[in-house]
Amino acid sequence: MDLLDYIPDTNDLIVELKLKDTVLLNEDKTPMTITFYGPYSEEAKKVKHSMIDERIAKSQKESKTTFSSKEVEELNIISLARNIKEWNITFNKKQPKLTEAVAIEIFTKAFWIKDLYENAAENTLGFMKG
Secondary structure: OOHHHHOOOOOOEEEEOEEOOEEOEOOOOOEOEEEEOOOOOHHHHHHHHHHHHHHHHHHHHHOOOOOOHHHHHHHHHHHHHHOEEEEEOOEOOEOOOOOHHHHHHHHHHOOHHHHHHHHHHHHOOHHHOO
16 A cells, blocks of 8 residues: 555546537537646646635735625636636637636536536545545
């Protein structure tokens, strides 16, 4: 037994977009995918630290330390958008350039993508389940 066997990997997380086990395809018949930084990668940590630092600065400026549920939801979507490394998707009959604004728009409208991501991220810890 080796403790190293019980450390989650930090590889990128590729999420295939699907509904009811049907993979969504682009016009060129390739599967729609979104590649996220691995949840335990240095890149993901940088995103998290940056967002926390932004929130701390904002709360100091506004003397506000509480969050509304709407703000929490928005921050979760922003975090997801900032953790995208690349994508191969079709949206509004186009293959959009990856930007934070477009990602936020897509995650707001196609809210079920967040669930696909969370399931895939949870599977990276599958070895810890009994």
